[in-house]
Amino acid sequence: MDEIVREFLIESNENLDQLDQDLVALESEPGSRELLSSVFRTIHTIKGTSGFLALTRLESVAHVGENLLVELRDGKREMEKRTADVLLMMVDTIRALLVRLExxxxxxxxxxxxTVSAIQATLDNEPLPEEPVQAPQAVLDSPEPATPVVTSTPADNAAPADIDVPEPPVEAALPALEIFETEPVAPAPQAPAAQPVKKSVASANAAPAQNAPERRSTSxxxxxxxxxxxxxxxxxxxxxxxxxxxxSQLxxxxxxxxxxxxxxxxxxxxxxxxxxxxxxMQPIEHIWSKMPRVVRDLASACKRDVRLEMVGGDTELDRSLLESVKDPLTHLVRNAIDxxxxxxxxxxxMGKPxxxxxxxxxxxxxxxxxxxxxxxxxGIDPxxxxxxxxxxxxxxxxxxDQMTPNEIQNLVFLAGFSTAAAVTNVSGRGVGMDVxxxxxxxIGGAVEVESAVGRGTTWRLRIPLTLAxxxxxxxxxxxEIYAIPQVNLQELVALDTEKTKSAIELIGSAEVYRLRGSLLPLVRLSTVLGKPHNDEGTAVIAVLQADNQRFGLVVDRVMNNEEIVxxxxxxxxxxxxxxxGATLMGDGAVALILDIQAITRRSLNSDGTDLMGTRLGEEESSFGENTTEYLVVSIGEERRVxxxxxAVTRLEQIKPERLETVAGREVLQYRDSIVPVxxxxxxxxxxxxxxxxxxxxxxxxxxxxxxxxLVEEIIEILNDAGATRSEVAEGGLLGSMVLSGRVTELLDLPAALMTADPVFYEDVASFDSELVGA
Amino acid sequence: MSTQYVTFRIADALYGLEVLRIEETLGHHPRTPVPLAPQGIAGLVNLRGQVVMTVDLRPRLGLEQLAGDAESMMIVVETHGESVSLLVDEVGEVLTLEADAFETPPDTLDPRVRELITGAFKLESGLLLTLDVDRALAAV
Incomplete structure (x- = not known):
């Protein structure tokens, strides 16, 4: 229902109650200017507003009533029983109209x-008709069946409440009473209690139709x-x-x-x-109400024919969340049209309407x-x-290659992504979906997209009911105990004592874990908190997602799932x-709630754990100047190189079938080019x-x-500080040295690379731009 | 003119805080440390369901900060709309002190401490330093 109509209803209903009292008081105190003008004001307001809202019936009743009131006010008429009767009849009719409207x-x-003719007859001083019709009954005798919600008409959205709130018949409650007779709370009082926050519309309709005095209106x-x-x-x-x-704990x-x-x-x-x-809670209608206009304007700007349908506008959200949802929703609507x-x-x-x-x-x-x-x-083409x-x-x-089509579609949420072929003034500037x-x-929610090419797209926002x-x-x-919001949590990986050390691998200074074949950057909670970390014992990796980045938070132990305040x-x-924030645990202790988004931003973007990013090369070059960092790999037969x-750009893990052979040499299709292996x-x-x-x-x-x-295994990253060297160069090696207690051969990298690609080092011109722009 | 002060001890010094500023005084509560918090914040306590920050004034007074699990009494005050709990060694008594016994802080006072002290009352047993609690907490 339109906000303005709703307000009109609430206000008018409040005024009508006053009007009843005033009219009755006026009968015993016919000369009171104060009461008369209060009555006059109310009817005048209703007449004016109903005219403005194009409620013609309401207006005509109020109009004729006002004429009668004018005569009273101007002293041309005395307040006697007949006048009071028709005026009260007018009030009842107006109330019936308002109920109907609601x-x-x-x-x-x-x-x-x-009503109109009765008032007119009074005005004209005609004799009373035989049987004055009780107007308000009309509405109660003709309850309309409610229509299911399909369109955006607000009144229809409210309608389903009519169906699902029948007053439970007393007989039906009785069997329940027997079943639950040991319960302290009898079911009979529960029936009304179950509806305490139903919208007023529902309550109004819940009243049995025969029981006229029990009607409850918005006010x-x-x-x-x-x-x-x-x-x-x-x-x-x-x-x-x-x-x-x-x-519960006790x-x-x-x-x-x-x-x-x-x-x-x-x-x-x-x-x-x-x-x-x-x-x-407030119904989401509050923010939807602006959508028809947005859609209309945008559709004409983009030369589209669009029909907007809104379903479930009465779904309610915490008022503080409602505001935060507005902008993202508007953006999605704009995007859908554009x-x-x-x-x-x-x-x-394409054969569509x-x-x-x-x-x-x-x-x-x-x-x-x-x-x-x-x-x-x-739809979105993966x-x-x-x-x-x-x-x-x-x-x-x-x-x-390792992603499903739907996972690929969800890449549109990455920062800096936009598939619009042309940038329009509506959307497509590469900002938006990530925002x-x-x-x-x-606000602790999530967003996802499902799409079928040619058939359409569904954007789905999941929003928590409350933030508290x-x-x-x-x-x-x-x-210490810390709380991690469930919305960020994807899965937990437990590492036992023996596994802990070997399962966590090092690339650069960054720890990673191989989670089903992909490398998961790790962040130790102890490091985030500036504490020394505990190498002993077990650890658990909580796989978290925030800001479209996934990482593993290494904690000592997982305690519990609970609802926290x-x-x-x-x-x-x-x-x-x-x-x-903070929360209280079952034993009364205070625990801090981690802000996973903030930790993500802090830990992932500054530490270079973004393994797949192009930053790896840049970050590593800033390491110690006198020592060199080496990537140690094994090549079989227990040899370490x-x-x-x-010099390393990145590490990849691929399936063997991706290697192809061209002219007797192995190659790989990599980033739109053919790369020698x-x-x-x-x-x-x-x-x-x-x-x-x-x-x-x-x-x-x-x-x-x-x-x-191609190597057998990537072992670790070490620096050569204090390493014993032997400079015996032979067969592609510069020599060997002892790194972490083992003899490690030092690869003559330029020679190896030139074997694969003789002109590898010749294209220098675009080197810098490649590093940044890749 | 007289004002009522609650006295308390931190290390060897006796301090006073206007009674009206104090919400309550409490015994020891276990504190949850807050990693990365500024020096002087001694953790969080649960005061009947409210999470309240505790402040250890010792670093501001030139003293060693209390250990995380050190037992301590607390004085809860309100500053800038938030309840904050001060860690003190001992809560003393309520004294009604006359304004004529008040003097501005002695020059001999450590300059760091002077910032937090509005003045001193000369008691028979020694000096009672009056604490500027808003300033003491603002600087945390």
Whole structure:
């Protein structure tokens, strides 16, 4: 329902109650100017507003009533019973019209003629008709069946409430009473309690039709409550949840009454929490109401025919979250029209209807609010996205090979991504989707896309119901407990004592873990917190995602999954920037909540753990000047070879079938070019072929020349500080040295690379640009 | 004119804080350390469901910071709309002190400490230093 109509209803209903009292008082006190002018003012306001809202029936009733009131006010008429009767009849008719308006959005079906003619007759001093019709009954006798929500008409969105809130018949409640007779709370009171926060519309309709005096209108069933009071209630419910958690913990050791009571408490606390949360909810309609205009303007600017459908506008969200969702949603709508829906001619050519359909859908699912923006347009072509990702250097073909089409479509959320062939003034500047993602993530939500080429695209926002209470994983680092928001968590990998050391590998200064074949950058929580890290014992990798980056946070131990109540931090602690808040554990201890997004930004972008990025080369060159960093690899037959790390562009892991043979030499299609592959083992005289499913490659790039060096295994990165050297050069080696207690051969890298590509070092001109722009 | 002060000890010195500034005084509560927090922040405590930051004034007073698990009493004050808890060795008594016994801080006072001290009351037992709690906490 339009905001303006809703406000009109609330205001008019409040005024009508006053009007009833005033009219009755006026009868006993006919001369009161004060009462008369109050009555006159109310009717005049209703007449004016209804005229403005084009509610003609309401206007005509108010109009004729006003005429009568004018005569009273001007002293041309005395307030006697007949006048009072028709005026009260007018009030009833107006109320009936308002109820009708509230139910269905229009004023059809209410008979106003009887009232109008009765007032007119009074005005004309005609004799009374035999049987004055009780106008208000009209609405109650003709309840319209509600239509399912399909269109954007606000009144229709509210309509389903009509269906699902029947007053439970008393008979039906009785069997339930028998089943639950030991329960302290009888089901009968529960029935009304189940609907306490249903919209007023629902309550109005819930009243049985025969029971006219029980009708509840917007003003009866809603009250204005200070937001601070609601916040305070929410806070106290948070406390209750904490105490509930504590008691559950204590009761865990008990098997008798305490456990039962605690379970009951748990249930009540959850229901109360839900109820209080609902008081802060507002329907998403509030932000959808602007969409029809956005769509209309944009569709005409982009020369598209678009029909907007909105489903589930009454789905409610915490008011603080609603605001944060607005901009991302608007962006998705703009994007859907500009990039999603094709021009009418294209659509017809493809056998689709001329008019594209853009659907906004909101619903509750698994404790979250889902908001979908669905278009039936061209869809997102994974091949185009993949090509663009490679072109922008966001992903390598190797990485793309391992991704599903849907994962590739989700690359559009990467920063700096835009597939629009031409930049338009609507969207397509390469900002947007990543901003949508970070905005939604900042309120603890997530965004994803599903698309079928030629059939359309669905953007789905998952939004938490509230920010005050959130599910979290509690972990231990050192002696302290920290909470990680579940929304960031993807999976957990436990490393036992023996595995810990070998499973975590080093590339540069960065630790990585091989998670199902891909390298996961690791961040130690102890390092983030500036503590010495604990090498002993077990560790758990929490695989986290934030800001479109995935990394593993290494913690000592995982404790529990729990609902935590977010407590604000003192200002001095907010500025540290890695804590999102604090919470209380079941035992009353304080635990800090980690701000995973902030940790991501801090740890991943500055440390060079972005392994696949082009930064590797730059970062490594800034290491110690007198020592050289070496990448140590094995080549078979237990031989270890050191390669100057500075020269390495990146490391890749590929499937053997990607190696192809051209003119007797092995090559690899890599980043749109054909790259020669040199098997380092063969080159250095090892002839046993390497086992293993995946092939490890070390990639060297110079200018636009690239060579891939195939090794058995990448072992570690070491520097040569204090290493014993032997400068006996032979067969492609510069000599050997002792690195971490083992003899390691030092590769003559230029010679090896020139074997694969004789002109590798000649293209110097584009070297710098390649490093930056790759 | 007289004002009521709550006295407390940190190390060897006796300090006073206006009674009206104090929300409550409490015994020891276990503190949760906050890694990377500025010096002087001694962690977080749970005060009946509220998470309150504790401040150890010792570094500001030129003393060694308390160990994380050191037992300590607390005085909770409100500053800039937030409750903050000061760690003190011992909470003393409430004294009603006359303004004529008040003097500005002695020149002999350590300059770092002087910033936090508005003055001193001359008591028979020694000096009571009055703490400028807003300044002391703002600098944390």
């Amino acid at each position: 139910e269905s959005g229009n004023e059809e079906g209410i008979d106003i003629e009887a 009866d069933s809603s009250i204005r409550v200070d937001v601070d009071l609601l916040d305070e209630l929410m806070r106290q419910v948070g406390e209750l949840v904490l105490v509930r958690n504590q008691i 009761a865990g050791y008990d098997s008798g009454d305490l456990l039962r009571s605690s379970q009951r408490l748990s249930l009540i606390a959850s229901e109360l929490q839900e109820g209080v949360m609902k008081t802060r 990039h999603g829906i094709e021009s009418p001619d294209d659509r017809v050519a 001329r008019v594209g359909v853009l659907t906004l859908r909101a619903y509750h699912a698994s404790g979250q609010v889902m908001v979908e923006v669905i278009d039936d347009g061209a 091949a185009r996205v993949a090509a663009k990702a490679v072109e922008r250097g966001l992903k390598t073909p190797e990485q793309l 949508v993602r970070s905005n939604i993530e900042s 209470i959130m599910p979290a994983l509690t972990v231990q680092s050192g002696n 977010v407590k604000p931090l003192a200002t001095a602690l907010k500025t540290i920037g890695i804590y999102a 050191a390669i100057p790390l500075e 040199i098997r380092l083992g063969r080159y250095l005289g090892v002839y046993s072929d390497m086992p293993g499913e995946d092939i490890q490659l070390v990639i060297f790039t110079h200018g636009n020349r690239t060579v891939a060096v």
